[in-house]
Amino acid sequence: MDRLFVRLVLYLVRFAGAVAGVWGVAYAVNGATQAGGAITVRVLQLPQATDRLGLSGVRLPGGVSLADGELPLQVWGSTAAEQVVSRSDVLLGGLCALVAAFLLGRLLTSVFEGEPYRRGNAARVAWLAVLVFVSGAGQALPGVAVASVLDRTGLGGTFGPAPGLSWVPFAGAAFLLALAVALRARRRASPAP
Known part of the structure; x- marks a missing residue:
């Protein structure tokens, strides 16, 4: 494969990871500076609270509905912790993307060199799985700020x-x-280099 193309792909992957990591940190730090201001959170109206809000008789026009009952709620007087935790999914996702970019760089290098079963590739893919899982689980963190x-x-x-x-x-x-397990099994089955 063309060396320039390979270097360009590796550069783009690492650059995208670095941008995601910096953006996640900057977004969370910016949230900390918004303490005392408004915070917008996504909430669900609890069924037992319909009468308290006076929404029981409200009729929405045809074709208009609440998205799964979700409402944006804007609340003033936020704390720095609420602001940072409400943005923690972006922070965690950005940091995971930063680490993943460097893991992908090593993995792609071995694939481009014609050695997809190189020692360590199964572990790299397993770590990518962990990063994807952690980033996905991080989507629940803004719920802590909402609470x-x-x-x-x-x-x-x-x-x-x-x-x-x-x-x-x-x-x-x-x-x-599953891919990591398959790579590990294939590496064990192939003769040692």
């Missing part, structure tokens, strides 16, 4: 945190883990 905001404002009996988890990262992590 804190609702507790601070006394709205905990009216609203609850909107779910933030998706099954896609966990399925991706399972696929990568």
Whole structure:
């Protein structure tokens, strides 16, 4: 394969990882500077709170509905911890992308050199699975900030945190883990170099 193309791909992967890592940290730090200001959180109205809000008789026009009952709630007087934790999914995802970019760089180098079963590649893929899992699990962290905001404002009996988890990262992590096991088995089956 053309060496220039390989170097360009490796450079782009590492550059994207570095940008994601810096962006995640900068976004969380920016959140800390917003303490005392407004914080917007996604909440679900609890079924038992319909009468308290006076929404029981509200009719929405045709074709208009709440997305799974989710509402954005803007609350003033946020704390630095609430702001940072509400952005922690981006922070964790960015840091995971940074580490993954360097793992991918080593993995892609071996593939481009025609040695996809090189020693350590199975471990790199397994670590990629761990990073995808951690990043996916990090989607639940803003719910901690939502719970804190609702507790601070006394709205905990009216609203609850909107779910933030998706099954896609966990399925991706399972696929990568299966790939790591297959790479390890193939490496053991092949003669040692």
